[in-house]
Amino acid sequence: MSAIAPPSTRPAAEPLRPPWDEPPRLTALRAAGAEAARTLPWPSSGQGEDWRRTPQIDRLDLGSFHQPEPDRAGGGDMPAYLAAALREATAVSAAETVLGDDAAGHRGSGHGDAWAPGAVPLGEAWDRLPEAAHRLGAVLPPSSGPIVARNTARFAAATVIAVGRGDPPRTVHLVHGVEPGQVAWPRTLVVMGEGTECTLVEEWLGPPTPGEALCVPVTEVLVGPGAHCRHVLIHRLGPEAILLAGCRAVVDRDAAYDASWVWVGGAWGKVALAVALQGPGASTRLSGCAVGRASQHMDLQTTQAHEAPATFSDCLHRTVVRDRARSVYAGLIRVAPAAQKTNAYVQNRNLLLSPTAKADSNPTLEILANDVRCTHGATAGPVDRDQLFYCQSRGIEPQAARELIVGGFLADVVGRLPLLGLRAAAQGWVAAALGMGVGPEGAGAVRTAADAAPADG
Amino acid sequence: MAGAVTAVATERLEIEGLAVEIDGKRILDGVDLVVPRGEVHALMGPNGSGKSTLAYTVLGHPRYTVTGGDCRWRGESLLGLTPDERARRGLFLSLQYPTAIPGVSVVNFLRAALKAQGKTLTARELLGRLRGEIGALKMDDAFLSRYINDGFSGGEKKRMEIVQLAVLRPALAILDETDSGLDVDALRTVAEGVNRVRGEDMGILIITHYQRILDYVTPDRVHVMAAGRVIASGGRELVDRIEREGYDSLLRAAGIEPTGVEGTPLEPGVEPPPLPGDAGESPGA
Ligand SMILES: Nc1ncnc2c1ncn2[C@@H]1O[C@H](COP(=O)(O)OP(=O)(O)O)[C@@H](O)[C@H]1O
Ligand SMILES: [Mg+2]
Numbered sequence: 001m002s003a004i005a006p007p008s009t010r011p012a013a014e015p016l017r018p019p020w021d022e023p024p025r026l027t028a029l030r031a032a033g034a035e036a037a038r039t040l041p042w043p044s045s046g047q048g049e050d051w052r053r054t055p056q057i058d059r060l061d062l063g064s065f066h067q068p069e070p071d072r073a074g075g076g077d078m079p080a081y082l083a084a085a086l087r088e089a090t091a092v093s094a095a096e097t098v099l100g101d102d103a104a105g106h107r108g109s110g111h112g113d114a115w116a117p118g119a120v121p122l123g124e125a126w127d128r129l130p131e132a133a134h135r136l137g138a139v140l141p142p143s144s145g146p147i148v149a150r151n152t153a154r155f156a157a158a159t160v161i162a163v164g165r166g167d168p169p170r171t172v173h174l175v176h177g178v179e180p181g182q183v184a185w186p187r188t189l190v191v192m193g194e195g196t197e198c199t200l201v202e203e204w205l206g207p208p209t210p211g212e213a214l215c216v217p218v219t220e221v222l223v224g225p226g227a228h229c230r231h232v233l234i235h236r237l238g239p240e241a242i243l244l245a246g247c248r249a250v251v252d253r254d255a256a257y258d259a260s261w262v263w264v265g266g267a268w269g270k271v272a273l274a275v276a277l278q279g280p281g282a283s284t285r286l287s288g289c290a291v292g293r294a295s296q297h298m299d300l301q302t303t304q305a306h307e308a309p310a311t312f313s314d315c316l317h318r319t320v321v322r323d324r325a326r327s328v329y330a331g332l333i334r335v336a337p338a339a340q341k342t343n344a345y346v347q348n349r350n351l352l353l354s355p356t357a358k359a360d361s362n363p364t365l366e367i368l369a370n371d372v373r374c375t376h377g378a379t380a381g382p383v384d385r386d387q388l389f390y391c392q393s394r395g396i397e398p399q400a401a402r403e404l405i406v407g408g409f410l411a412d413v414v415g416r417l418p419l420l421g422l423r424a425a426a427q428g429w430v431a432a433a434l435g436m437g438v439g440p441e442g443a444g445a446v447r448t449a450a451d452a453a454p455a456d457g
Numbered sequence: 458m459a460g461a462v463t464a465v466a467t468e469r470l471e472i473e474g475l476a477v478e479i480d481g482k483r484i485l486d487g488v489d490l491v492v493p494r495g496e497v498h499a500l501m502g503p504n505g506s507g508k509s510t511l512a513y514t515v516l517g518h519p520r521y522t523v524t525g526g527d528c529r530w531r532g533e534s535l536l537g538l539t540p541d542e543r544a545r546r547g548l549f550l551s552l553q554y555p556t557a558i559p560g561v562s563v564v565n566f567l568r569a570a571l572k573a574q575g576k577t578l579t580a581r582e583l584l585g586r587l588r589g590e591i592g593a594l595k596m597d598d599a600f601l602s603r604y605i606n607d608g609f610s611g612g613e614k615k616r617m618e619i620v621q622l623a624v625l626r627p628a629l630a631i632l633d634e635t636d637s638g639l640d641v642d643a644l645r646t647v648a649e650g651v652n653r654v655r656g657e658d659m660g661i662l663i664i665t666h667y668q669r670i671l672d673y674v675t676p677d678r679v680h681v682m683a684a685g686r687v688i689a690s691g692g693r694e695l696v697d698r699i700e701r702e703g704y705d706s707l708l709r710a711a712g713i714e715p716t717g718v719e720g721t722p723l724e725p726g727v728e729p730p731p732l733p734g735d736a737g738e739s740p741g742a
Contacts (some may be wrong), residue, residue: 387556389516390558394549395574396541400537404558405558408558410561411559412559
């Protein structure tokens with residue numbers, strides 16, 4: 001296990017030179033990305049804790065994935081599966097704007113040609129939204145790590161979502177696709193002004209036909225004072241796809257950043273999600289699920305960084321794994337000396353549906369302040385025998401009982417998804433991933449008025 | 458003649474010489490008990506005498522290993538059947554410590570149970586029926602969308618068991634200390650619930666520690682269990698005797714040395730903690 005990346009990983013480190021003009025600042029940023037990619041060692045499982053349980057990284061050959069020539073913006077040659085995904089996304093999220101972008105920089109909108117005022121391609125943002133666009137790389141600079149560095153050098157299409165002070169609440173559903181044999185480097189920047197609201201759904205899809213593919217998205221979120229961001233990450237890549245995702249949010253005073261995720265796709269992947277609570281009164285609620293089957297490998301790393309006093313964070317990750325699937329989770333709460341009166345919680349629960357399924361869990365606290373309340377917890381185990389008996393004692397067959405219990409296990413995290421249509425769709429994705437019927441709140445479930453309210457706690 | 462015997466046998470739960478072990482430890486030591494459909498029987502006995510073990514074994518909980526005897530319902534041995542097969546044949550157990558299933562609402566749990574039992578109702582019928590039964594147990598409609606037994610108080614869990622009894626209408630119900638941990642008003646509400654479903658169609662075995670519920674639900678027969686056996690059976694007078702004298706004299710008559718504390722019936726409101734390995738959760742868990 002060498003710490004030095006094999007030479008074949010190098011091609012991706014060259015800065016992209018798109019056929020369109022880019023502002024000098026962006027060219028410089030790409031160059032910085034390429035430089036960082038050259039100097040920062042590529043991750044390996046033998047090097048520290050971060051990748052220890054995801055040794056697939058050692059065998060990943062970046063050079064074997066092809067990045068297509070970037071194309072000009074325009075929906076004309078958008079692949080059919082992406083167009084279909086956009087239509088579905090429009091229905092699911094009732095989003096104001098639905099964008100598609102892929103490795104080649106194709107773009108389109110679920111609403112015809114109209115772009116919403118605040119979600120625009122980077123090139124356009126540079127002219128129209130310079131203040132926002134210039135923040136690219138501020139939250140995740142190239143030096144953040146080798147994966148971010150490569151994304152910075154190579155992204156073709158990037159999207160800037162800017163919600164200015166006084167703008168109405170915005171809902172944006174972004175679909176990122178990837179083709180067989182290709183690599184996509186989606187890049188997204190969200191800049192929210194004081195007191196604004198934004199819901200961003202990011203969905204990773206494809207490839208539409210069998211074949212390996214690599215998707216390396218990087219998302220930066222700046223949440224201004226008193227603003228509220230809801231961010232949803234949906235991982236529905238194909239069974240041979242690899243996802244290496246990085247996302248970081250910086251949260252100003254009295255602002256809230258709430259992220260939720262549904263992870264059902266891919267052969268293997270790692271998602272690093274970090275939140276920095278930098279203003280007093282800032283808060284974050286993170287919750288989601290990973291559902292794996294066959295030999296899927298799902299590695300999630302969350303960081304709740306409390307850097308200001310009176311901040312709050314709560315993270316809940318649930319996984320259900322069957323067959324030989326494996327979940328790896330590391331959840332870090334870091335409380336800086338200045339972050340007194342912090343409340344921080346992290347919890348990971350894993351349901352193992354077969355003896356060969358596996359879940360590793362490592363919630364960690366790093367607390368440097370003394371007046372804080374922090375808890376962490378992790379559980380892993382099979383379906384509870386007494387819950388199964390209780391269902392059976394009411395006549396419910398074991399398979400149906402298991403589905404009920406598993407559906408219930410995921411109900412609260414799915415229930416925290418911000419959009420009703422998304423919740424219903426997520427039920428379906430999760431049920432399909434489990435190879436089960438629909439869970440308790442799925443098709444045919446009885447709704448009472450209270451069910452319609454978002455579940456909390 | 459044989460036909461007549463079969464006809465009677467088809468409508469009763471017959472437990473014969475039932476011996477049960479947990480992890481190799483013998484808990485039931487030859488239990489004999491018959492509960493015909495249409496009758497209410499009470500099963501009393503000191504703590505640890507094996508009442509819950511009997512109830513779980515009749516429904517087929519996998520923790521319990523039957524090492525001898527038989528348990529038949531309508532003439533058919535239950536021993537080879539899974540718990541859900543037993544339930545679909547008409548059996549029901551109200552658990553001493555009902556299990557919480559987070560994420561599964563009361564309404565969807567019961568919808569799944571009714572569907573499994575071949576009783577498919579429309580959403581409207583189901584909600585109507587549930588509202589009626591929940592109201593009868595003096596619970597709020599809000600319980601319909603709460604996760605079953607999750608965060609319920611001890612008393613709420615017991616009431617919810619009776620709601621399920623009323624909705625599912627089994628042919629034979631075992632109520633394992635459904636009265637324990639209830640205050641006087643809740644006890645009366647639960648007893649009224651049992652009386653409402655009681656009738657020719659249902660056999661009921663009320664397992665209790667405390668004779669009070671039997672003031673409201675008059676049993677046709679009373680059995681006393683100790684040390685994994687039924688040591689006495691009789692009428693209502695047996696309850697009065699236990700109330701007056703405790704279990705000691707019955708135990709001595711059966712050749713069992715009383716252990717003192719165990720012989721005294723518990724006061725209402727006192728709920729013993731779950732046994733180790735009993736996955737029903739304790740309050741606040
Ligand atoms: N899971 C278990 N593991 C070991 N022993 C048990 C378990 N459950 C019950 N027992 C033992 O079986 C005996 C009968 O218990 P139980 O059936 O709960 O009695 P009751 O309901 O009459 O109070 C007791 O001695 C108890 O300690
Ligand atoms: Mg008991």
